[in-house]
Amino acid sequence: MTLARAKPVLLPAAALLAFELWARLSHLQSDSLAPPSAIVVALGAAIGDLSILAATRDTLFAAFVGLAAGGGIGLMLGVAFGISRPLDRLMEVTIEAIRPIPSIALLPIALISLGFGYRMEIVIVAFACVWPMLILTRAAVRSIEPRLMEVSRALRLSPAQRIAKIVIPAALPRIFVAFRLSAGIALIVAVTVEIAINPLGLGAGIMLAQQALRADLMLAYLVWIGVIGYALNILLIAAQRRLFGRAALAGDNT
Amino acid sequence: MNRAAILWRVASILVAAGFIAAWQLVANLKLVSPVFLPGPDRAWTALVRGFSSGDLASKLIGTLEHMAYGWLAASIAGIALGALIGSSKLMRAYVAPSLEFLRPLPVSAIIPVAIAMLGLTQGMALFVIAFGAxxxxxLATIHGFAAVEPRLYEVARALQMSRMAVIAKIALPSALPDILAGMRLSLTVALILSVVCEILAGLDGLGHWVLLSARAFRSADLFAGVILLGATGYLTSVAMSVVEQRLLAWQAAAR
Known part of the structure; x- marks a missing residue:
């Protein structure tokens, strides 16, 4: 039993150990690599002087505000398109024309109109978050049991009541899956924008460490960004299990 | 396509044209400063001029090259590694969890490390794109291999097929839908990372073009570049769908 539990960690642990030994024995001097122990020390120092925590706060702030804005727009459009087939068909070409624009291509536009800072990052994150939310919400609303809609008609609910009392509750588990995917995308886009251009947050931190030729700090940032991404994912999966149980896992094969 | 579907399509195109007209109106009335928002007419002229006299075509080819090389390298290596890991229980137990752990890592975070190792070069861009894609x-290949119908493996054992034959004749075709879905996802990743690398390293490509246009406040050129990037994303995804339909036709027929 203990072996079965140890299996997943065995390989990374062995790789880290081998790398540490190799770095020590060859007295590694490099701008791009550092032994794991040095990375841990750099990470500890960066947490100690709060610099990496402040950067994390900046990145998460931009990611979450963008997620809220873009996710909200995507949710509203998704519900509207899911309920009204004609609306969906009318908007089809427009949506298909805008959606394939890679979010990062908007970066220069956001840059000249909003300048550096939170606002441009939030706009780009929001743009990226609209699409998964829209598409998955639309699919979720469409797959609502038709009898529920019949009930709402029999009860003569107004459209607003129908959405609040029938559509949203029925589609909520799958909407949360869409939210979880969007949250991952938001973090990725936020870090990417920071690395590409925005002097803010974790992405700027790792670029700065690279330019200062601090390989240990750079890799510490890389590890930390990985931990943040992993923690966010775990947290949202746990929330999904707790809130919706098995209901949310239906139709979610990731 | 039947009649109603065509009519809806036309109506939908008209709606899109309406949005473009609204964009033109906003630009003409200068509700937003023309420094930031050119009208569709100016963006179109910039696009045509860029192709006829400027170097927009070479920039487009540059981006397509980055994308294609990185993506192809990633596809070959990804399918090979995925097949290797997915076809062995031992590898799945030891290696797959580490890969799942790395999955939520924002791949762009590898860019600084790649720059430190390889400098601001073409090789750096290709490495980053391939790594991200x-x-x-x-992961899709591993998943596809793990989900192969066990009876097919029994058949293979009964026929005493070699491991290579099992992979080529049974596992790969059966995992093909998963693999193609993964390749489609990677296409988007490759395009985004191409643009980011071009912006950072100043490599010849649309990413560099849009950044330079923004720096010089030539918003018409900027929008032309963004439109081209959107078209690239759209057309590559359409091409992928066509390939997918072709390659999976036998499966649809079997069902």
């Missing part, structure tokens, strides 16, 4: 393909 390999994950969806590799």
């Amino acid at each position: 390999i994950w969806p393909i590799m």
Whole structure:
């Protein structure tokens, strides 16, 4: 039993150990690599002087505000398109024309109109978050049991009541899956924008460490960004299990 | 396509044209400063001029090259590694969890490390694009291999097929839908990372073009570049769908 539990960690642990030994024995001097122990020390120092925590706060702030804005727009459009087939068909070409624009291509536009800072990052994150939310919400609303809609008609609910009392509750588990995917995308886009251009947050931190030729700090940032991404994912999966149980896992094969 | 579908399509195109007209109106009335928002007419002229006299075509080819090389390398390596890991129980137990752990890592975070190792070069861009694009393909391949109908393996054993034959004749075709879905996802990743690398390293490509246009406040050129990037994303995804339909036609027929 203990072996079965140890299996997943065995390989990374062995790789880290081998790398540490190799770095020590060859007295590694490099701008791009550092032994794991040095990375841990750099990470500890960066947490100690709060610099990496402040950067994390900046990145998460931009990611979450963008997620809220873009996710909200995507949710509203998704519900509207899911309920009204004609609306969906009318908007089809427009949506298909805008959606394939890679979010990062908007970066220069956001840059000249909003300048550096939170606002441009939030706009780009929001743009990226609209699409998964829209598409998955639309699919979720469409797959609502038709009898529920019949009930709402029999009860003569107004459209607003129908959405609040029938559509949203029925589609909520799958909407949360869409939210979880969007949250991952938001973090990725936020870090990417920071690395590409925005002097803010974790992405700027790792670029700065690279330019200062601090390989240990750079890799510490890389590890930390990985931990943040992993923690966010775990947290949202746990929330999904707790809130919706098995209901949310239906139709979610990731 | 039947009649109603065509009519809806036309109506939908008209709606899109309406949005473009609204964009033109906003630009003409100068509700937003023309420094930031050119009208569709100016963006179109910039696009045509860029192709006829400027170097927009070479920039487009540059981006397509980055994308294609990185993506192809990722596809080959991803399918090979995925097949290797997915076809062995031992590898699945030891290696797959580490890969799942790495999956939520924002791949762009590898860019500074790549720059430190390889400098601001073409090789750096290709490494980053391939590294980013390999994950969806590799994980999809592993998943596809793990989900092969066990009876097919029994058949293979009964026929005493070699391991290579099992992979080529049974596992790969059966995992193909997963692999193609992964490759489609990677296509988007490859395009985004191409643009980011071009912006950072100043490599010949649309990313560099849009950044330079923004720096010089030539908003018409900027929008032309963004439109081209959107078209690239759209057309590559359409091409992928066509390939997918072709390659999976036998499966649809079997069902």
